[in-house]
Amino acid sequence: MAKITIDGIQIEVPDGTTILNAARMIGPDVAPPTMCYYSKLKTSGGYCRTCLVEVTAGSEKDPRPMPKLVASCRTTVMDGMIVANNTSAKVKDARAGVVEFLLLNHPLDCPVCDQAGECHLQDLSYDHGNYKTRTDFERRTFEKIDIGEKIQLHMTRCILCYRCVKTAEQITDGRVHGVLNRGDHAEISTYIEEAIDNDFSGNVIDVCPVGALTDKTFRFKSRVWFTKPVDANRNCENERCSGKVVLWYQGEEVLRVTGRKDQWGEVEEFICNTCRFDKKQTSDWTIEGPRKINRHSVISANHYMNLVKPKELKLNDIKQITE
Amino acid sequence: MGRKILLEHIDVPGINTYEVYRSKGGYASVEKALKTMSPQEVVEEVKKSGLRGRGGAGFPTGMKWSFLAKPEGVPSYLVCNADESEPGTFKDRYLMEHLPHLLVEGMITSSYALGANTSYIYIRGEYFYLVRILEKAIAEAYANGWLGKNILGTNYSLDLYVHPGAGAYICGEETALLESLEGKRGNPRIKPPFPAIAGLYGCPTVVNNVETIAAVVPIINMTGDEYAKIGIGRSAGTKLISASGHIKKPGVYEIEMGITVEDFIYSDEYCGGILNDKKLKAVVAGGSSVPILPADLILTTANGEKRLMSYESLADGGFATGTMLGSGGFIVMDESTSIVQNLHTFARFYHHESCGQCSPCREGTGWMEKIIHKILKGHGTLEDIDLLWDIQRKIEGNTICPLGDAAAWPVASAIRHFRQEFEDFVKNPSAQREVKYYFHCNNIDTAAAYSSL
CATH class of the missing domain: 3.10.20.740 (Ubiquitin-like (UB roll))
Known part of the structure; x- marks a missing residue:
């Protein structure tokens, strides 16, 4: 110890x-x-x-x-x-510097980005970033690369955290994507356009801290804070899949399925692609109950969970406060 | 005449062949080490010599060797770092081209000291012709029984391989070099663990510069105590300096550490003075990444003492008024040189060579290059200079490997010592453009340069 x-x-x-x-x-x-x-x-x-x-x-x-x-x-x-x-x-100074570097070539297209609301970079720049940018150079952009039917790769938003590369290496059977080139031209790619397609490839969406890897079945359907997260599980036929997921509802409809993320934004247990992409009926799942989301998160904006009703103030109380 | 140790026989015709090299006392250190000394004694000898790493950092070699972990049943490796890519440094190329057997001999002696039975020379991709030279030397060494099984009848065996890189500056960083040698993408590893604990293939590894390994040969031949007497203070021995820029006699010189910088630049034995007898403006003393110093500070320290060619004296005054010996890439600039233009060349290089693994270096190097380019083209503002200073400050020390520092230091020192020149570019760009500033050879009288050789 x-x-x-x-x-x-x-x-x-x-x-x-x-x-x-x-x-x-x-x-x-x-x-x-x-x-x-x-x-x-x-x-x-x-x-x-x-x-x-x-x-x-x-x-x-x-x-x-x-x-x-x-x-x-x-x-x-x-x-x-x-x-x-x-x-x-x-530390604060260095961290502000790092945020500035990360945002230097980031498109800041949060209004049209599906990750907005659950984006780590958004939180980070809100906490540690500047209000103004100090660069007026053209930002680096990439051509979009098609990596399959279910996953969208938008390299322009990527911050090269290598998480998806490590996920593919450690969770899935065989990695087909990696980092090409070096310096600020470095990019996540499959070299010769190849679909990333295996049982657990969908997890790269969950581990991506920004909107570089997003779920094609969910793209542009809704902002995350308009959806209601519900914990659910099923007996997945895939042995390595935990089957424990979060269903994101809008009305009666399941818009997307993700793994359960803890308070650090990390997936608790990885799930398979069948659970993630193909099981979008409530009847497929055993519902556990509403997912608890940190009340400071924008995702909880439309939820009535964890809220404390304000104490009704009497006239005397107000007097005390103002005095 | 300064004492030559590494380049003692450089003028002997055919010294790159085994027969001539052997006739000049070559491979004596291997005989001495393998027959009369234990590996531990060789390490002790190198410790006594005070030899410091010649690749740039100047870490004591003997100490580095003694850190090598020796767990049971795990091989250890010696890797020679011949990925010499620092702009302004070309000493290893010279050494390997003319004295390939000196490196092979140093590798055998050092491998014996470290108990390594397999060793590698990781050579820069651009030095492709040197691969053939080294492989020929290694083949000759195998043929004459200096490599292979049971060398000199002892029970020590060694295999030596040459591995060419693909031409990335970052692969000169020791952990990126090991990744590259393993066949992976040349990204620096996060330390700890250091290579002495887990290096090549996860085994204990020592990575040394070409010149360091070559210096082991004279140390064993003349004993460490004798070698320690050469040089000055903690800067023992001789150092190869690659002199380039606006000087009459560019080239590789072996100097005894402790000569004055003034002597080195102006004496006929070495650089021979500034080209066309112009005035000295600035010097980059140890390869592009070390801080640039203006003429007055490179010749004398801030205390008014004469600056010497040694690790300590060049570093005197910290980064405020000092610099580093680095890898010995001595770039001299005369009064016609534009510091801003020169800095742009350096910044472009580091932007191009950043591996892209950690964010300050990946984004910062490119940002700095763009701002310097903007200033150079006359679109800069005074705030840009302050911004540049702020960016380098946020890169330095916050990256995984020293490439971030290497990119930040030239920018910091150029602004620290030549801020006026940046402001001139901002305030009066058209006048600045009219001045003939060229870092390249356009305005150097090459005919005069060659005739003076």
């Missing part, structure tokens, strides 16, 4: 835990934001640099600070380590 202090809060975690996971154990106020790290995927993380933190004391034995900011998702804790995340001006 190692004792670690993050933003003044002490916690004891098992050896080998990363700083990020230790911060997540403390809570969402302390946890650094992540764009590329995905706890369900091995070797993910380290690319986006949004989770940089300052280590002000390396360990009990060697209390020297680390010279550079470190990626918290790939740095393991040491006993006696002291980490500054939100309390460090250096």
Whole structure:
């Protein structure tokens, strides 16, 4: 076990835990934001640099600070380590820089993007970004590549987090897509246009933090905050599929099916393409109940879950407040 | 005349062949190491010599070797980094072209010290002709019993391979090099773990520069203590410097560390002074990625002492008034050089070579290049200069590998020392365009340059 202090809060975690996971154990106020790290995927993380933190004391034995900011998702804790995340001006500055870099060539077409409302980049730039852009250069764009009937690849929006590449490598049987070219021309592609088509390929949609990979069966059907999420399950004939999903309803109609995402926006259990694309009738599923969504999320805007009715104020109360 | 150690026999005709190399005392270090020393003794000798990595970072080689993990039943590897792609650096090419056996000999001795039975020379794709030269040297070494099974009748065996890259600058970064060697996309790995723990194929690996490995040969021959006496302070030994730019005698020079920068630029033994006897404007002392310094700061430190060609003296004053020895790519610029134009060349290079893995470097290098281009073309504003400064600050130190730093440092130093020139471009672009600024060879009198050789 190692004792670690993050933003003044002490916690004891098992050896080998990363700083990020230790911060997540403390809570969402302390946890650094992540764009590329995905706890369900091995070797993910380290690319986006949004989770940089300052280590002000390396360990009990060697209390020297680390010279550079470190990626918290790939740095393991040491006993006696002291980490500054939100309390460090250096970290905030670097994070604002990273957001600016990520948005530099991002089209910011949120009004027509299906991911809007559940987009990690949107949240990140809302929390850490600038109000104004400092670039007036033409943004980088890509030709759309057809990668099959069900999944839409819109490379212009991609932030190259490598999550979909790792998903294809670790979850599906055989990866047919990867990163081509280098630098700011790097792109996710299948090289010679080839359909990404196997049982679990749909999961790349769920892991994509932005709107680069979207569900063709859901495209332009509705904004996510107009749909109502409902937990449901079925006995999937595919052994590796958990069958635990979220159905996104509009009225009586199931508009889309996704995996269940936890509070960090990560899928709890991966689901197969049959569940995702072909089972869109309520009769296919056993309904568990409404999905709980963080009330700060825009997705919960039209839901009446978790809301507390405001206390009715009496005249005397108002007087007290104004005094 | 400065002392030559690596290039001692460079003028001997046919030194690239085995017979001549052997007659000049070649492969003596292998004999000495394998027959009279244990691997640990070789490592100790290199430690004593104070040899530091010649690829750029200047990390003590002996210490790097002693970090190598030695778990049971797992092979360890030595990889020679011959992916020399830093603009301004061409010393390894020279060494491999003329003294291929020196590198092969260094590889055998070093591999023995590290207990590696398989070693690789990862060579830059553009150096295709060198692959043939090295393979010929390796074949000769095999034929004469210096490589293969039971070398010199001992129970030590070694196989040496040459592996050409495909021409990416990033593959000079040691972990990207290992990825490339494994046949993957040349993306740098996230450290830790360091290659000394998990490198090539997950096994403990040491990656060393060509010059570092070549320097092991004289260290073993003359003992580490003797080698440590050469040079100055913690900068022991000799260093190959690739001198280029506006000088009378560009080329590769072996210097004993500790000579003054002034001597190196102006003495006839080395660069021979500035071309056409113009004034010195600026120097990039260690390859394109190290900070550029104006004439007064490269010749003397901020304290008024003479600056020496050594790791410490060049770094004196930090990045505010100092620079780095780096890989020894010494680029001299005379008064006719435009720093902004030069910087654009560098920025374009780093934009082109960024691997695209982490966001600050991927997006930032391209952004910086565009802004410098805008300033160069006369469309810049004064805010653009501040923006440029802010961008480099946000790249530096926040990336996976040092390429981000390498892209940020030239920009930072150019603005730090030559801000006036940027402002001139902004304020009076048409006048700036009329001045004949060329970093390329257009206005260099090449006939005069060659006749002075």
